[in-house]
Every structure is written in structure tokens, then in C-alpha cells.
Amino acid sequence: MSTPExxxxxxxxxxxxxxxxxxxxxxxxxxxxxxxxxxxxxxCTVTYxxxxxxxxxxxxxxxxxxWDFPDGTLAGREVAAYRVSESTGWGLVPPTVLRxxxxxxxxCQLWVETAPGAELLALVDGEEPEPGWxxxxxxxxxxxxxxxxxxxxxxxxxRLAVLDAVINNADRKGGHLLPTAENRLYxxxxxxxxxxxxxxxxxxxxxxxxxxxxxxxxxLEGLRKALADGGALTTGLASLITxxxxxxxxxxxxxxxxxxxxxxxxxxxxAIPWPPV
Numbered sequence: 001m002s003t004p005e006x007x008x009x010x011x012x013x014x015x016x017x018x019x020x021x022x023x024x025x026x027x028x029x030x031x032x033x034x035x036x037x038x039x040x041x042x043x044c045t046v047t048y049x050x051x052x053x054x055x056x057x058x059x060x061x062x063x064x065x066x067w068d069f070p071d072g073t074l075a076g077r078e079v080a081a082y083r084v085s086e087s088t089g090w091g092l093v094p095p096t097v098l099r100x101x102x103x104x105x106x107x108c109q110l111w112v113e114t115a116p117g118a119e120l121l122a123l124v125d126g127e128e129p130e131p132g133w134x135x136x137x138x139x140x141x142x143x144x145x146x147x148x149x150x151x152x153x154x155x156x157x158x159r160l161a162v163l164d165a166v167i168n169n170a171d172r173k174g175g176h177l178l179p180t181a182e183n184r185l186y187x188x189x190x191x192x193x194x195x196x197x198x199x200x201x202x203x204x205x206x207x208x209x210x211x212x213x214x215x216x217x218x219x220l221e222g223l224r225k226a227l228a229d230g231g232a233l234t235t236g237l238a239s240l241i242t243x244x245x246x247x248x249x250x251x252x253x254x255x256x257x258x259x260x261x262x263x264x265x266x267x268x269x270x271a272i273p274w275p276p277v
Contacts, residue, residue, distance in 0.1 A: 012053040014110050014186060019095035022048045023108045028057060028101050039063050039074060039191070044101075046108070058191075059106035066192065068199070071242050074191030075107035080240040081167050081190035082109075084249075087226050087233045088219045090159045094178075094186050098240070112186050118179035120157065121203065123147040134206020137272065151206055156185035161204040162216045165263050166223065166252055167193040171273045172202035194241045196248040198266050201273045207262040217260070223253050 012019050026048030034041040040062020046055050063074045075098060082096035096109040122133070125147060129135045133150040140146055151157060157177075164172050170192040178186040192199075212220070226233035227250045237246055256263070265271035 012051055012110070013182075014094045014112055014180075015091065015182075015184070018051070019053070019110050020097055022046055022051055022053060023055060023095055023110060024097045024099055028055075028099075028108065030057070030102055040103075042103075043111070044108075054111035056109045056111060057101050057103075057106055058109075059101060059103035061104050061106075063191075068197075069192055069195060071245070072240070075105070076240040077193045078107040078109065078190045080237050081163075081169075081193050083233060083236045083240070084167055084223070085163055087223060088159075088163060089222075090163070090219070092156075092160050092163050092185065092187055093190065094188065109188065112178045112180060112188070114178045115181040120152045120154065120177050120179060120185075121174045122150050124150055136203055136205055149203075151203060153206065154185075157204055158207055158213070159216070160185065160187050161202065161207060161262060162212065162219070162256070163187070164202050164204065165200060165256060166220075166249065168195050168199055168248070168252060169193050170195065170199040170201050172204060173273050174203055194245040194249060196244050200263060200266070201270055203272060205265065205271065208264040210262050212256065212260055212262060217257065220253055220257050224250075224257065227253060 012022055023046055026046035029045050030042050031045060032043045034043055034056065040059055042057045044055050044057045045052055058075055060073045060075050079096050079098045082093040085091065085093035094110045094112050096107060098105065099108050101108065123139065124130065127148070129148065129150045132153050134153050136149040136151055138146045139149045167190065169190065171189065176187055176189045178188060223233070225231060228234065234246060
């Protein structure tokens with residue numbers, strides 16, 4: 001199946017409350033395969049009640065086993081990341097559901113069109129970033145040259161950095177950042193999250209060691225309550241990730257509240273994913 005021609009979403013946006021119902025209940029039609037994905041990812045349309053949107057369907061049957069993520073499924077963790085994002089109130093992950101499809105159970109996520117020309121990452125000369133940018137680290141750019149890799153000092157990215165720390169995202173690449181024309185920012189590809197071991201790998205290290213914002217602390221306090229035994233989020237995650245992974249998520253929230261700062265690279269696990277974009 002060839003890489004499909006993109007079909008712009010119609011009628012439904014990621015911020016629409018009806019999006020999750022459309023994804024869960026609608027008729028799913030496969031239009032093509034997204035070849036750059038490392039696991040099976042199918043570009044689809046979903047139709048329900050006279051409304052239609054483009055979406056991504058990732059069947060569990062198309063997942064490659066991962067030795068360091070032996071429990072559960074990539075699809076389940078993708079949906080779990082959406083549930084946590086929704087609990088923060090930040091809406092950083094496009095609507096995502098677990099459902100049956102043409103190739104069995106899988107993750108179905110609303111397709112998000114990105115805004116052209118929205119710069120969130122850059123390679124620059126010099127030792128320090130310019131105002132409005134945060135340093136990630138130095139990268140080889142060929143012929144023995146290095147350049148400073150930076151990301152925007154953007155409150156949307158900062159919120160995403162907090163979410164990634166909570167869900168223990170092991171693969172936050174530049175290509176997983178989707179800015180939209182409505183000035184929203186979404187993160188995608190959350191299949192390698194929620195591990196009980198510290199595996200945070202991200203391009204969003206620019207705030208490492210800096211104090212968390214008051215907003216972030218309030219959100220984390222809300223997550224603490226939602227993740228309590230019998231809490232709404234705990235109940236929602238129970239069928240998606242393991243009890244040990246839920247406990248580890250609680251512990252990460254507590255650690256962030258106790259430290260009051262953005263986490264720093266740990267040293268035992270590569271801090272930046274490869275390739276970074």
C-alpha cells in the first residue's frame with residue numbers, strides 16, 4: 001500500500017468535544033500506509049453522524065516487540081498518554097481511542113495538520129542560544145563542524161516537557177511536535193511511555209533544572225489527586241497500562257512536586273533520541 005495523498009480533516013478539529021466519539025464510533029476506511037512509521041500506521045478517514053475526519057490507525061497486530069517494553073501494547077500506551085494529557089487540561093495530545101478496525105484492535109488518533117513555517121527547533125552557530133531559544137546541546141553537522149541545537153522558549157513546549165516527564169516519554173523527537181494554524185501544539189507518537197524505569201529521552205531539555213511554573217505545579221497537584229486509588233485517571237488507565245506503571249506514574253508526579261524543578265538528564269539512558277528529528 002502506497003503512502004497516501006493527505007485528506008484534510010473535515011468538520012472536526014482536535015479541540016472539538018465530538019472528536020473522541022467520532023473516532024470511537026465512526027466507520028473507519030483505510031486510505032493508505034504511512035511508510036516512515038517504524039510500526040504499522042495507516043492513514044484513514046472516519047465517518048459518523050454526517051461528520052468526517054482524517055485519522056491515524058495503528059493496529060496492535062502491526063507492532064514490533066520491544067525488549068524494554070514487554071508489557072501491554074504501544075496502542076494502549078498511546079491512549080494512556082492522551083488520557084493523562086486530558087487530565088492536565090492542556091490538551092497536548094490529539095484525541096486518541098482504542099477500538100476495533102480493519103486489522104483488529106488498535107489506536108485511532110485524529111489527524112492534525114501542521115502550520116507551515118512554525119519554527120520550534122533550529123541549529124545555530126555560537127556557544128549560547130539567542131533570546132527566545134533554549135539550548136539542547138551540540139550536534140555534528142558534517143565536515144567536522146558542530147552547531148548548537150536549540151528549541152523555542154515556548155510555553156506550549158514547556159507544558160509538553162512536563163507531560164513527558166510525567167509519562168516518562170522515551171522518544172520525544174522534533175517530528176513528533178505538531179504546531180497548528182490555531183496556535184495550538186500537539187505531541188504524537190507516545191508508544192514508548194510509562195516504563196517503570198527512568199527512560200526520559202527528549203529534545204525538550206532547555207528547562208532542565210529550572211523551577212516549574214506555578215501553572216505546572218497546579219496541574220501536577222491535580223494529577224496527584226486523579227491518580228489516587230479510585231481516582232478518575234487511575235480508573236481510566238487501568239485497562240491500558242500495568243498497575244506497576246500506574247504506581248511509577250504516581251511516583252514521577254510526586255517527585256516533580258517534591259523537587260519543584262524540571263528533571264535533568266540522568267546519565268544511565270541516552271538523553272536525546274536518535275535521530276532527533
